[in-house]
Amino acid sequence: MVKKYMKAAILVKPGNMEVREVPIPEPSYGWVRIKVKACGICGSDMHYYKGNYPELEPDSIIEEKVLGKTYGHEAAGIVDKPGEGVTGLKIGDRVVVIPPFSCMKCEYCRVGLYEDCMDLKIIGYEYPGGFAEYMNVPDRNLFVIPDDISFEEAATLDALTVGVHAVHRGGVSISDRVAVLGAGAIGIALIAVAKKAGAREIFVTAKHPLQRRIVEKMGVSKIYDPGEKGLAKKIISDACSMGVDCVFESVGVKGEVLEFGVSILRKGG
Numbered sequence: 001m002v003k004k005y006m007k008a009a010i011l012v013k014p015g016n017m018e019v020r021e022v023p024i025p026e027p028s029y030g031w032v033r034i035k036v037k038a039c040g041i042c043g044s045d046m047h048y049y050k051g052n053y054p055e056l057e058p059d060s061i062i063e064e065k066v067l068g069k070t071y072g073h074e075a076a077g078i079v080d081k082p083g084e085g086v087t088g089l090k091i092g093d094r095v096v097v098i099p100p101f102s103c104m105k106c107e108y109c110r111v112g113l114y115e116d117c118m119d120l121k122i123i124g125y126e127y128p129g130g131f132a133e134y135m136n137v138p139d140r141n142l143f144v145i146p147d148d149i150s151f152e153e154a155a156t157l158d159a160l161t162v163g164v165h166a167v168h169r170g171g172v173s174i175s176d177r178v179a180v181l182g183a184g185a186i187g188i189a190l191i192a193v194a195k196k197a198g199a200r201e202i203f204v205t206a207k208h209p210l211q212r213r214i215v216e217k218m219g220v221s222k223i224y225d226p227g228e229k230g231l232a233k234k235i236i237s238d239a240c241s242m243g244v245d246c247v248f249e250s251v252g253v254k255g256e257v258l259e260f261g262v263s264i265l266r267k268g269g
């Protein structure tokens with residue numbers, strides 16, 4: 001008998017996600033159904049789950065926008081059924097999901113800035129995501145992963161690409177002193193990529209013990225508690241009394257942390 005239903009986690013109300021039986025989705029033209037093997041929990045997923053929805057307009061109807069959905073955009077899995085018109089992927093391919101689904105028509109898309117698309121949709125937000133046994137994904141939002149990368153590793157790619165993009169934009173190179181504020185998934189990605197880019201010293205603020213342990217293992221110049229007194233002065237003095245060449249803010253709160261970041265930059269940094 002062909003399986004018709006699957007389990008999917010649905011956000012029923014803030015703080016309450018229920019696993020329900022729902023129909024297995026059919027892929028439409030140009031889309032691919034994948035069997036989900038791993039799916040990361042993003043900071044944004046946690047916001048939706050808890051009921052703080054930072055990017056929603058104040059007057060929007062939260063129920064419509066957020067409840068009743070299946071989240072999870074950091075997904076990896078196996079091609080289960082390519083829809084009509086899909087040529088580059090076949091059943092059994094191991095793939096990772098690229099969440100932003102851009103319109104390919106607006107001014108941003110035309111110059112290749114797909115994430116800035118004026119009509120951007122996210123697979124795992126506007127479209128059902130990977131907290132389910134199966135999900136549908138446009139074929140251009142899937143990349144085949146090498147055999148030696150696990151599904152769990154592939155599911156972290158979303159965070160890692162943020163690190164790659166930011167370090168590239170920051171122009172980090174071999175003589176640079178870098179500060180990474182915050183050591184969550186994005187902070188850790190930033191550290192990993194800044195190291196690869198050859199940063200000579202990396203200074204990190206990490207709030208939680210687990211984050212500190214991970215960062216210690218990665219090998220950075222110094223780890224600070226973000227609540228430390230006189231922290232800006234300390235970092236500046238550790239950075240040759242000049243301040244750092246490049247600061248990355250990965251805490252994700254507006255205001256204070258950004259200002260702090262600017263205050264520890266060297267002249268021209």
Ligand SMILES: [Zn+2]
Nearest residue numbers: 042043074158
């Ligand atoms: Zn994410």
Ligand SMILES: [Zn+2]
Nearest residue numbers: 103106109117
């Ligand atoms: Zn667009």
